Amino acid sequence: MYENDGKEIDKKTTDVDVITQTTPLNGAKFQVYDLTEYYGKANNGTAKQFVQTMAGYSFQQIDTLIEKEAIPLVGTIQTQDEGETNGKYGGGIGRIRLPRKSNAQDAVYLFVEQDTDTGSGTNLAKDTLTTPLAVVLPIMDPMDTAKELQEIHLYPKNIGYLRDPYFFKYGRTKGTNEEGTPLAGAKFVLYKLEEGEKLYLTADSTKSFNSKWEKAKNNEPLTDENIRKYQSKDNGLVDTDGLLPAPNTYYFEEVQSVEGYEINEESKKIEVKIPASWVDDEGNETFVTVAGQKMLELHSGKVPEEAKESATPRVYNERQKTPTKDSEEPTNIGNKPPFSKFPQTGAVKTGAFLLGVMVLVGVGYYLRRQKTTKKGS
Incomplete structure (x- = not known):
């Protein structure tokens, strides 16, 4: 020091x-x-x-x-x-x-x-x-x-x-509560609202405070090469690759789904809330939330294994149910809630x-x- x-x-x-x-x-x-x-x-x-x-x-x-x-x-x-x-x-x-x-x-x-x-x-x-x-x-x-x-x-x-938001993209049959399966290849953009207008993260933005935001050409962020795109991985993970956005409210917008799955309204406005500090005025731990779900903090810049195992926060796309004989109602496994924890001693505090x-x-x-x-x- x-x-x-x-x-x-x-x-x-x-x-x-x-x-x-x-x-x-x-x-x-x-x-x-x-x-x-x-x-x-x-x-x-x-x-x-x-x-x-x-x-x-x-x-x-x-x-x-x-x-x-x-x-x-x-x-x-x-x-x-x-x-x-x-x-x-x-x-x-x-x-x-x-x-x-x-x-x-x-x-x-x-x-x-x-x-x-x-x-x-x-x-x-x-x-x-x-x-x-x-x-x-x-x-x-x-x-x-x-x-x-x-x-x-x-x-x-x-x-x-600063915090680095992430979530998992899963697919399931429409009208069910099944656990679903991870979807790879879905594309997303990140935006924030200013005076009611969408401003999208640009492709040339660097990490944290050098982020740039602008309107999409013709209101089509998917085809606008100046807008940064994020794609879900094999395990469904969507992250911002160390962007570390400052405290604010942001939204992931799905702009391209996986074949056979629909982009619902919820997937067009996946809310990300990044709090201003690790704790509130009463000393209670604060969390990043994605789609209303608590997000575990990254460990040394990586998504923790616990979050990967539970695939939380999780956002679904749905596909039409295919009629089959003797179909059984899937079990509602639900999401495993993340445990509350501060960044561990000896681990890098991401952000x-x-x-x-x-x-x-x-x-x-x-x-x-x-x-x-x-x-x-």
Whole structure:
């Protein structure tokens, strides 16, 4: 874990996680507050202890503090892609110029992330945002403690979560409750609704926050080569291959079935609900649901064997019943419900990622926001 010292990290380094495990995240929105007066009356320890205390505050505690102490807002930041010059900066950059002093005192500032709009219309939830960041000036050069840094680079990190939805496509005879058999070769697209319109995941979308969404040409996603297609495997599994969509409600739409089976209305709008965190406000575990069924979390990026054995979540296509002599009513085996479990210790938490921020203070005050996928928890 990298400990901020105010210096910029060499991008060529291979032993610092915020460099080796991150990509820039654009659209992070921050508010900047002047904490100087509050710091003067509330801090009884070192500057480092104060920074650690503020980082431990919840967003609700920060909101309460700002209101109670009437802490002034002095600026806002939103990260964006500025391109790279000589290998420096690039995406995930936000800039703000702040005074070195506040009322003749060494200034203290607080950066609070409000939300992150990645450009896809989906904002991240609070528990995926950077922890509150306090900066106490001056910050001295770690290589020359007599010299004050004019540019301060900070890389705070916290853990947020994304989920990777999947389900199993099965076929059964119409009008029965039989367990059915897995269907291979059915094709699906993924969409979300914005102002009542369907926006489909595009074929050129990359994982997580770089997803792109657009209308299908002639409202025909199957024939639109710009729309990404997913196909059910031999065991009926349909997954998004590590897409890790952000918290929101999405829908799988079946656009091509298997010969002999019908696409029913339910298969045209298979609801996927991705919650904003692992637990709710009461500490209860939250689940991704697909077609109203709880989904087990992936283990090290793979669908768990338990989910494969029970083939859940499961969505059916039906075919017309063929009249036969002495036909028997099939037994209703039903779906085996998944067990509630958090990602196991020692297994990779699929969707875990690190968020990084870079701030430059003095002549310029810069903020850099980066995202990473956590490896091997």
